[in-house]
Amino acid sequence: MPLPEDEANELLLLGLLRRGPTHGYALNVLIAHDWDTCAALKKPTAYYLLKRMAQKGWVTWNKDHPARGLQRRIYRLTPEGEHAFWQLLRKNLSDYHPIYFAGDIGLSFLDALSPHEARDLLQKRLAQIQARRLALENAPAHAGAAALALEHQRYHLAAEAHWLEHVLETLTTYISSQEDIHGYPQPDSIEPA
């Protein structure tokens, strides 16, 4: 039983090969350009998966013999690969793939820091989210295929920004209440000896 991401990556490669026989470089460039928002598939991993799918009989390759230029492998889908594509697509669409937020670990230990420092750090995080949102707004609308994925990523980032803003509001309110009590701002926490 492979991981869900593993299956998704295989699905991506099969889906791209379904458009027609392709060589490895084109696959990797396409993934890095048009799927950069939803796939973290590095080049060596792509070649590894292609080899593995070849063993499963889903893809084959043959060397081309260009009159000029580098010799290279032309990968193509087999009928079994076409079948696998449909199965993986149906599974991918019908399953929910849980998300783990690496950033939530830090939030779990937020109370180890002073509210002031926590707020400053999270504001940096929020700025990065907003920068990413801006970048995606200005991104050229990837024709058809990845459009839904792009819309999803935008929607997600908007939700992330809203949620972080809410957290920051809570923190700021707390800081204000502390200032009221003590009459002066709290110093930043120093790492205990």
Place this chain on the structure above:
Amino acid sequence: MPLPEDEANELLLLGLLRRGPTHGYALNVLIAHDWDTCAALKKPTAYYLLKRMAQKGWVTWNKDHPARGLQRRIYRLTPEGEHAFWQLLRKNLSDYHPIYFAGDIGLSFLDALSPHEARDLLQKRLAQIQARRLALENAPAHAGAAALALEHQRYHLAAEAHWLEHVLETLTTYISSQEDIHGYPQPDSIEPA
């Protein structure tokens, strides 16, 4: 330069050890119970990371000698480990960690299916999201620590559900318009030979 998830997992282990010396089993049970919504850290990986952090001088362990019961390692934080905790915490909080949705790969190839089948499959996905939301609503509010992470996961799942509902609405509208044109529902697509 380690991966962000890697750093987050180290941060988690350090943060737990910061509460006091602990043996491996307790760490793993805690992670599986209280951090299951934000960390995908398996037992062998946890032991691997503990060993690696021991090499970095961040943690040490000594065997205990219980009068009865299994002998086991008691892991504890070194001063260097305490220092590393602060560094990793600050980095984790101030950085945004991009998310890759495995489910977006399938969405990119949605047009390979009939709108009818696509709708049915995505409705299954939505049902799973709603089930997970319900489970999290009824989850016992993990005391303090992971509360923010839980809130985040809830917020995220609500956004996911809303977005999928929007996609499904678009699909359904499209299906209706097709029915208007043809006067009868489209048959489910058959996998091409």
Place this chain on the structure above:
DNA sequence: ATTCAAATAGTCAATTTTGACTATTTTGAA
């Protein structure tokens, strides 16, 4: 004509991850 950068096409060693496994101790039911 030469040279330097970029595009093309992958490979490999080292690291990371995990499913499956071993082994002992405690608990609780019959």
Place this chain on the structure above:
DNA sequence: TTCAAAATAGTCAAAATTGACTATTTGAAT
């Protein structure tokens, strides 16, 4: 008390992942 299941504590071989590397070809500037 006896036996089985669950809790406890970790290990290991196999698989997956990737940073860094090699090597050739093309394009463009000089």
